Amino acid sequence: MKSGKFAAWAAMILGVAYFLAPLIATFEFSLRMRRGEYSFDAYRVVLASGNFRDSFFYSTVLAFVTIIVGVLVVVPTAYWVQLRLPRLRGLVEFITLLPLVVPAIVLVFGYIKLYGSSSILPLTATSLGADALLMFGYVGLGLPYMYRSVETALRSIDVRTLTEAAESQGAGIFTILFHIILPNIRSGILSGAFLTFAIVIGEFTFASLLDRPAFGPYLQLIGASKAYEPSALAIIAFALTWACMGLIQLFGSGVRFSVDKP
Amino acid sequence: MTTVATPTTRVPRFPNAAAWIGVAPFFVFAVMFLILPTASLLVGAFQDHDGAFTLSNLARLWQPSILHSYSLSIEVSIASAFFGALIGLALAIAALRGGLPAWVRPTLMTFSGVASNFAGVPLAFAFMATLGRLGFVTILLRGVGVDLYASGFSLFTFTGLTLTYLYFQIPLMVLVIAPAIDGLKTEWSEAADILGAGRLQYWRMIVLPILWPSVLGASLLLFANAFGAIATAYALTGSFLNIVPILLYAQIRGDVLHDPNLGYALAFGMLLITGLSNVAYLYLRARSDRWLK
Amino acid sequence: MSFLALTGIRKTFGAHAVVRDFNLSVERGEFVTFLGPSGCGKTTTLRMIAGFEAPSAGEIRINGQDVTHLRANKRAIGMVFQSYALFPNMTVAANIGFGLKVARRPAADLKARVDEMLAMIKLPQLAERYPYQLSGGQQQRVSLARALAPSPQILLLDEPLSALDARIRVSLREEIRALQRKLGITTIFVTHDQEEALSMSDRVVVMNEGAIEQVGTPSEIYNAPVSRFVASFVGTLNLLNGRIVDASSGAIDIDGQRATTARKLNGAKPGDILPMALRPEALRIGVGGDDRNTLAGVIEDVAFLGAVVRVRVRLAEAAVIIDTFNTGANDLPALGAPITVNFGRDDLIPLLAH
Numbered sequence: 020m021k022s023g024k025f026a027a028w029a030a031m032i033l034g035v036a037y038f039l040a041p042l043i044a045t046f047e048f049s050l051r052m053r054r055g056e057y058s059f060d061a062y063r064v065v066l067a068s069g070n071f072r073d074s075f076f077y078s079t080v081l082a083f084v085t086i087i088v089g090v091l092v093v094v095p096t097a098y099w100v101q102l103r104l105p106r107l108r109g110l111v112e113f114i115t116l117l118p119l120v121v122p123a124i125v126l127v128f129g130y131i132k133l134y135g136s137s138s139i140l141p142l143t144a145t146s147l148g149a150d151a152l153l154m155f156g157y158v159g160l161g162l163p164y165m166y167r168s169v170e171t172a173l174r175s176i177d178v179r180t181l182t183e184a185a186e187s188q189g190a191g192i193f194t195i196l197f198h199i200i201l202p203n204i205r206s207g208i209l210s211g212a213f214l215t216f217a218i219v220i221g222e223f224t225f226a227s228l229l230d231r232p233a234f235g236p237y238l239q240l241i242g243a244s245k246a247y248e249p250s251a252l253a254i255i256a257f258a259l260t261w262a263c264m265g266l267i268q269l270f271g272s273g274v275r276f277s278v279d280k281p
Numbered sequence: 282m283t284t285v286a287t288p289t290t291r292v293p294r295f296p297n298a299a300a301w302i303g304v305a306p307f308f309v310f311a312v313m314f315l316i317l318p319t320a321s322l323l324v325g326a327f328q329d330h331d332g333a334f335t336l337s338n339l340a341r342l343w344q345p346s347i348l349h350s351y352s353l354s355i356e357v358s359i360a361s362a363f364f365g366a367l368i369g370l371a372l373a374i375a376a377l378r379g380g381l382p383a384w385v386r387p388t389l390m391t392f393s394g395v396a397s398n399f400a401g402v403p404l405a406f407a408f409m410a411t412l413g414r415l416g417f418v419t420i421l422l423r424g425v426g427v428d429l430y431a432s433g434f435s436l437f438t439f440t441g442l443t444l445t446y447l448y449f450q451i452p453l454m455v456l457v458i459a460p461a462i463d464g465l466k467t468e469w470s471e472a473a474d475i476l477g478a479g480r481l482q483y484w485r486m487i488v489l490p491i492l493w494p495s496v497l498g499a500s501l502l503l504f505a506n507a508f509g510a511i512a513t514a515y516a517l518t519g520s521f522l523n524i525v526p527i528l529l530y531a532q533i534r535g536d537v538l539h540d541p542n543l544g545y546a547l548a549f550g551m552l553l554i555t556g557l558s559n560v561a562y563l564y565l566r567a568r569s570d571r572w573l574k
Numbered sequence: 575m576s577f578l579a580l581t582g583i584r585k586t587f588g589a590h591a592v593v594r595d596f597n598l599s600v601e602r603g604e605f606v607t608f609l610g611p612s613g614c615g616k617t618t619t620l621r622m623i624a625g626f627e628a629p630s631a632g633e634i635r636i637n638g639q640d641v642t643h644l645r646a647n648k649r650a651i652g653m654v655f656q657s658y659a660l661f662p663n664m665t666v667a668a669n670i671g672f673g674l675k676v677a678r679r680p681a682a683d684l685k686a687r688v689d690e691m692l693a694m695i696k697l698p699q700l701a702e703r704y705p706y707q708l709s710g711g712q713q714q715r716v717s718l719a720r721a722l723a724p725s726p727q728i729l730l731l732d733e734p735l736s737a738l739d740a741r742i743r744v745s746l747r748e749e750i751r752a753l754q755r756k757l758g759i760t761t762i763f764v765t766h767d768q769e770e771a772l773s774m775s776d777r778v779v780v781m782n783e784g785a786i787e788q789v790g791t792p793s794e795i796y797n798a799p800v801s802r803f804v805a806s807f808v809g810t811l812n813l814l815n816g817r818i819v820d821a822s823s824g825a826i827d828i829d830g831q832r833a834t835t836a837r838k839l840n841g842a843k844p845g846d847i848l849p850m851a852l853r854p855e856a857l858r859i860g861v862g863g864d865d866r867n868t869l870a871g872v873i874e875d876v877a878f879l880g881a882v883v884r885v886r887v888r889l890a891e892a893a894v895i896i897d898t899f900n901t902g903a904n905d906l907p908a909l910g911a912p913i914t915v916n917f918g919r920d921d922l923i924p925l926l927a928h
Contacts, residue, residue: 026375031379040418041407044418096303103297111307117311117316118315122526124509126319128545128548129321129322129548158314239402243519249406256403264391265391
């Protein structure tokens with residue numbers, strides 16, 4: 020149908036315009052640091068800044084730890100639920116939905132109340148405790164995606180047969196999980212990992228309220244005080260997110276990235 | 282004498298005890314870092330300073346400034362959900378069913394994946410660079426004679442915030458509604474065609490009725506998403522626009538009179554709203570799934 | 575004049591011709607089946623009749639009118655799809671009445687017609703159900719009623735039984751045929767199942783790789799296949815290599831034994847080797863009369879198939895399969911025993927080299 024196609028193209032072009040405009044604008048703005056000519060000065064200043072490097076490093080390390088803890092929590096659970104405890108499936112899926120229902124600000128508020136300086140487990144009192152709290156919060160934020168990624172990957176391999184085959188060879192549970200199951204769901208884990216990374220790097224609410232020197236609060240601080248650097252940072256952040264998504268496509272399984280709640 | 286092995290039912294090498302131990306970390310994590318924190322807030326909303334049961338915290342939500350916050354939050358969420366849903370739906374239909382070249386769809390889906398995560402502080406910066414006083418588009422429009430700021434527009438208002446929220450709401454809609462649109466079988470359109478229906482009749486009598494539960498459900502998801510968002514608003518307007526998350530943020534930070542119980546009540550109100558929206562979304566989804574088998 | 579005429583129909587996708595030079599003339603009220611393997615072009619041709627695909631060349635006429643470039647929703651054709659394609663948001667009654675609703679028929683007429691259709695498919699009690707509550711067979715019958723409700727001039731069915739259980743398939747195909755006879759509607763049926771094609775059709779069009787191999791009645795297709803493809807696609811077949819001894823008298827040499835065929839051996843010269851088709855049920859055990867052919871061999875395999883006992887006989891190098899009715903006698907032929915089989919001269923069918 021001719022008119023149908025025209026309308027479709029029109030919609031796409033308008034959509035593209037809306038979505039590209041801020042990116043172009045931001046990029047253009049970020050080049051304006053040097054008066055009168057375009058330059059990459061803003062980027063140079065940002066990348067040379069000690070604060071940038073420190074906060075980026077902090078968030079990156081935190082992201083890695085989050086991913087590892089996330090994998091350690093999610094993979095055995097998904098494995099056992101599929102293999103031995105199918106009745107728990109509904110409950111587990113409900114739990115993985117919670118981070119999507121409970122807004123981040125409410126959740127971190129709960130952390131402060133429960134683990135604040137006047138509580139039984141005063142995690143916020145120490146720097147390491149607060150780091151740990153932040154990390155667990157991030158594991159929670161990434162949980163829905165990590166769990167679904169891993170679960171989908173597990174379903175595509177025959178968990179039962181692999182386990183039985185390994186058992187008959189005399190393998191113990193740790194061997195099975197780490198040497199047989201894990202390598203086969205690598206793509207699901209990678210999808211979840213890259214997504215977690217994207218979430219952690221840009222996250223503001225948790226980091227700010229738990230008073231941690233992460234990348235998110237650093238971004239906000241720069242925005243409040245500088246003119247051109249924020250735009251450069253925004254472009255860097257966007258490029259990073261693109262890279263993560265691209266890597267998911269490349270290494271991830273055909274796990275469709277849709278925010279489809281189970 | 283030889284003993285004959287009697288066949289027994291196969292005993293699993295890993296008894297269920299191992300399974301329970303295996304899932305324990307997950308549940309410990311969930312309890313400690315998801316369930317208890319939330320529950321403790323909910324309980325705190327009904328407690329006074331001494332821990333006795335009270336409804337006074339909730340009653341105190343009924344002050345003009347707080348009610349104004351909630352209504353502002355709800356308005357921004359409804360606006361960004363409504364337009365996000367409409368525009369996202371149009372884009373999704375155009376890309377998935379509009380007869381466009383094959384590369385359009387994966388590009389749109391990947392971009393939506395990126396853009397729906399590009400929220401928070403960087404997004405605020407991007408929109409300031411676009412529609413701020415010295416923004417790219419502002420200057421462009423002034424060049425063709427349209428002075429945005431003279432006509433009262435400002436990025437740091439309800440309209441500006443909604444416009445900014447759309448940047449992640451629209452892609453979220455595309456991602457959520459894509460499966461439903463994919464579920465529209467081509468045979469239905471062909472069957473309608475051969476039975477004499479025109480394009481408009483097909484859309485009106487078949488597509489819309491089939492899609493509306495999914496669209497409504499997705500809108501609710503968008504609503505809840507906008508309602509709980511804070512980073513974008515904070516980076517964009519500071520505490521200028523007093524949406525509920527920002528109110529809560531200030532409470533937690535101690536920027537206002539440190540009144541934790543009021544904070545708990547605020548959190549309870551937020552949770553009620555996002556919780557109900559999500560339940561409604563899940564119900565609508567289950568319903569349309571059953572229809573479409 | 576024929577009711578449905580396809581002339582010179584051709585469909586190409588890029589460089590690949592999916593349908594090549596398709597010519598067919600269908601009389602009013604005829605039940606014609608397009609039969610062939612996947613990818614032979616039968617569904618594409620059906621879709622061109624429906625109007626979902628435009629032919630790259632050629633003309634389609636219905637009742638004298640040129641519909642080649644007419645939109646699908648203006649052709650007054652009914653279609654039944656393999657996946658039923660019932661509208662999930664509408665009840666059975668609403669689905670059936672859809673074509674009439676779209677044509678803006680008055681509500682009373684619509685209700686009467688829907689009730690009539692429901693009675694015709696014998697499912698009046700399901701009127702208010704939704705498709706997801708019905709079984710596959712029920713959905714397909716509703717689909718049929720929906721296609722027929724607006725009284726179309728032609729009925730098209732695209733492998734309607736392929737998604738159903740074997741048992742339902744048989745009862746439903748009888749129902750479809752009975753309905754079609756009663757209504758007298760011109761019908762085109764597409765299938766890859768030769769049993770369906772043979773049992774339901776007035777005529778069968780056998781297709782292969784986009785071209786028509788043979789058009790004929792089921793009996794013609796089965797008993798007088800013109801090519802190796804048709805012979806082997808329809809029914810089980812013995813394919814023997816026969817060396818021509820004398821073309822005019824029909825003398826053939828099969829694996830060192832003499833046989834005679836009563837069929838024409840156009841242009842064949844002595845010494846030529848032609849594939850010969852021989853149906854398993856045409857063979858009888860024992861020595862036949864003088865006017866019948868006789869072959870001698872050794873029993874190699876016996877398969878008990880229920881109604882039929884299938885015996886494989888090894889000649890010198892070739893083997894023949896014989897299908898004999900199960901007479902209820904408990905003793906089956908013994909493996910390795912010598913056996914003689916006979917068949918009529920008419921039963922040995924030379925095939926064009928394909």
